[in-house]
Amino acid sequence: MFNFRNMSCKELMKVLGLGAVAFVLGVEWLNWLKRRLRDSRGPLKEVLFFPSPQVCVEHLFIRHKHFPCACPLPHGVETSFSRLLVHLLSARVSLDLCVFSFSHMELSRAILLLHKQGVVVRVVTDRDYMTITGSQIGALRKAGICVRHEMSSAVHMHHKFALVDSRKLITGSLNWTLTAVQSNKENVMVTEEPELVGPYQQEFQKLWEANDPANHKPQYTNGQLNIKTCKDK
Amino acid sequence: MFNFRNMSCKELMKVLGLGAVAFVLGVEWLNWLKRRLRDSRGPLKEVLFFPSPQVCVEHLFIRHKHFPCACPLPHGVETSFSRLLVHLLSARVSLDLCVFSFSHMELSRAILLLHKQGVVVRVVTDRDYMTITGSQIGALRKAGICVRHEMSSAVHMHHKFALVDSRKLITGSLNWTLTAVQSNKENVMVTEEPELVGPYQQEFQKLWEANDPANHKPQYTNGQLNIKTCKDK
Known part of the structure; x- marks a missing residue:
């Protein structure tokens, strides 16, 4: 001894x-x-179905918080929405988001947190739905996040997918709205299968480049420029 | 010799x-x-992006047709839409379809053809969108296909997935409309990965049973019953 x-x-x-x-x-x-x-199990494959019951997700945002959250929602319960948040918040390098409609406050909070942590966030969204009441796109832009929108008004950018660190794909029917998360029948698939992630990454890059405001003639409404660049706050 | x-x-x-x-x-x-x-390549994994250019798909419906189709569209070209049709028409036993909005004529034609060939087709759709102008749900019901819709008017059945022979999953952002196929930016994933197909099959069965008109009280509008059963033509 x-x-x-x-x-x-x-x-x-x-x-x-x-x-x-x-x-x-x-x-x-x-x-x-x-x-x-x-x-031996193969790449990550997870399917989430919605609607998702309302539970406290505070611990996902503030990990060092020792005192219990005082909100009236159920605590310590895992739901489809909390799983979605966990996957989004796992981003360390980049988040490429391609979403039709984005008005969900908690999802916006997650994106703003990632941006604050130094994760490079790029967002492609729909031209018409980016300005509707409750849209979070303005808040993202205000924080300095790069947002581009579908340039043609005749076409909808109807995708709803996200790419975490270029290796995790989150895709499905779910728009990033409260109704979609809490009321509708929706599905989201999360996978790290390279054969699936690759095509979505290419599609994102294609849309990102096609909707670069620098490649489009500036448009004016009532004498004011109505296409903003990523640097616009 | x-x-x-x-x-x-x-x-x-x-x-x-x-x-x-x-x-x-x-x-x-x-x-x-x-x-x-x-x-050695693993289960089928295919990603289709839309919009899809308009091409002739007549050969997918009438396989024994020897004379060339006389329509003015390009022939012999494979597109995302023709791939989607190929996957749907590969059904031999069953097709479970869960779709928010269904007004696409060629997709309706494919479903009617499968029904005619003896494939057991079940459709779950959204209550509000099943009756909009151009909806193909009426045509499917008229042909004897079993259709159920989301019972609650406060909730949208927003899924857009299909299960071919309970082993091939077709899912994505694409509603079954002409605008979605020919104009919008959309994605569809096709896979035979059992870990992904299984949860969607369970979700379909759950929705199918939850929306069984037999379990709901009949509702009347202007004195007329407004919930039809599968046997209604």
Whole structure:
């Protein structure tokens, strides 16, 4: 049995060093095991159905909060909406969002938080629906998030998908509205399958470039320019 | 070299028998090879983006037609819409369809053709959108196809997915309308991944049972019953 009291400083350092190496190797082995287990199941495949019951999602936004949230909603319950938020908030590098209608306050809060954390957020939305009452697009732009909209008024940008860190696809029938989340019958699929993520990433890039205001003639309404660039606040 | 003239009838029968066996084994081997190649790629994963250019799809409906179609549209071109039709028309046993808005004539034609061929078609649709101008729901019901709609008028049945033979899932943002197919920016994913197909099949069954008119009190408008059963023409 080790007796630390009888050990010299050198011997103690050796034991601590070996302990640190064993710890690092153990963590690495656990990560390897986790990856192997995950690979054996294949890439992430999750299906979420809506409507989703209203529950407290405060803990997803403020992770270091130790005191319990005082709101009257049920706490500690996992729902389709909380899963959707978890997937969105997992972004570390980029979020590419292509959504027809965006008025949901909590989803807007999640995007603003990601932007604040340094995640590069790009949004493509529908021309007509970006300005309806309750739309969160203005709030995103005001925060400095790059938003582009479908240039043609004859066409709807009807997609509803998001790409997290260019590797996780979130897609389905769900528009980012309160009615869609809390009332409608909707579906959302979350996958990391490269053969599915790739085409959506290409589609996003295509729409992003096609709707670059720099490539379109400025349009005026009542003498005022009505196409804003990403730098417009 | 074989000389069939010098062979007895018995020998000829033997050769023909061996030929038939070789042919059957060859076909079986090709099928096995096809399955192996397909398994090595994993289950079907296809992404279709819209709008889709207008092309002739007549050959998908009338396979035995030898003379070329005389319509003015481009022929022999594969598009997202023709791929969608191919997947739908591949149904041999059942088609479960859950769609918000359905007014596309060619898609209606495909469903009617499947019904005529004996495929069991079930449709769940939105209460408000089933009766709008151009809706094909009436035509489906008239042909004897079982249609149910979301019972609550406060909720939208906003899904847009189809299940072919309970093993192929077609899902995305695309409503079954001409505008969606020919104008809008839309996506459709086609997959046979059991982990994705399963949840959608369960969701369909849940909606099918929840919207069974037999479980709901009949509603009257101006003294007339306004909920029809599947048997109503």
